[in-house]
Amino acid sequence: MAFPPFAVTVDLVVFTIRDDQLCVLTIERGEAPFAGCQALPGGFVLPDEDLAAAAARELAEETGVGKDAEIERVHLEQLGTYGDPTRDPRMRTVSVAYLAFAAQLSEPVAGTDATAAQWMPVATALTTSLAFDHGQILVDGLERARAKLEYTTLAATFCRDEFTIADLRHVYELVWDVTIDPRNFHRKVLASEGFVEPTGEHTSQARGRPAQLFTLGEATQLHPPIRR
Template sequence: MDDDHWKPPSVLLAVDLVILTLRGASLHVLLVERGVEPYLGALALPGGFLRDQGEDITAAARRELSEEAGLLDAPHLETLGVYGEPGRDPRGRVVSVAYLAIAPRLPEPVAGTDAAGACWKPVEQVLSAGVELAFDHRRILVDGVERARAKLEHSPLATAFCGDTFTISELQQVYEAVWGVKLDPRNFYRKVQSARGFIVAVGPTRRTENGRPARLFTAGPLHVLHPPMVRTAQAVCEDPEGPAA
């Protein structure tokens, strides 16, 4: 092609955010209700276009999270991927940089700018056939959830969703919520204990609902789980706390 006649394509750059947290016993995602076209009234991931050429991409993601959902103290954001297939946005050629955050105890969102509403929705409900998401946000959400599930396999992230001290059963509930499976308590206990430094036993035991004592733990110094907590869906057996102290 003759460089003298070449013109750069017209491409818009946007950001989208997959923000995940645990609420109750299930994994939730932050969604906004679009207040403008296209997809007026549809649910979508928070996000939007860069404000100008001088705005940093990550800064734009944090700005959109603040403007659309009122999350001023945004959790740590990591790059999830880049989505730029032609036709993904009816307004033109749009390339989006997606970010992921999974954090405990995130506040209720407050809608702003071009969002008519903002809320936490159970991931399982959103990914069911009954919930439509704008643009290609379903695909981005699926990728984000899978990344979050993989992070629990290889890192001690799950302990951040527990209290300062917790039981094996409470830690297992975090894994079940994020992975969306039921885990065999005995196998889970063995896997946790095999990753030395993952958790550390502390303090006195705690009485469970069935009256049995359960050993208390706190997060250990480990940053990478070895061996990893590989996902398995298994039948639930008795003794949900594993071996007693």
């Protein structure tokens, strides 16, 4: 049975928070097309590899997120598939985009096929011309991320294992690009059954009154949601 052959790739929109900014992982392409251009990390799916496995592999390659416990603190979900016949001048390619949320990872970043990889502020990335249709993929990923914060507990994946309500609020503020009343936010988070679990410990360093530390609770969905 004959069928039209396609190349299938995965591309990653990996978000993290660094230096008080929402950042996305980008690489500088080493080869044509778009050599020297910024792009989302990604690569071909191997002949016997599941799509999600390919995404996880690429993520590990580009970020150094290894086997460790690190990988468990990363959220990875399918974002969408992009298959415009003209998206890659070389051949007919279909790209399955994945969206990842990560807490600040070990600094190292070095791709295999990429010249360099870096965390680029999303605000910058949105005004940068990215390779292929990666600009659109980024926009879609950002919108998905914003929506997910409303009704899931995924904001916590941007934080370290133990975090304060303020840390969590900061995630919302950066991703949504809004300011949130600390008092109302505090109330809502605690009201959301299973969102956070107090550890009993408190922060000690920074200015102001020490804050209680929490870990992520059992819930994955927020009831009620936290609206934009």
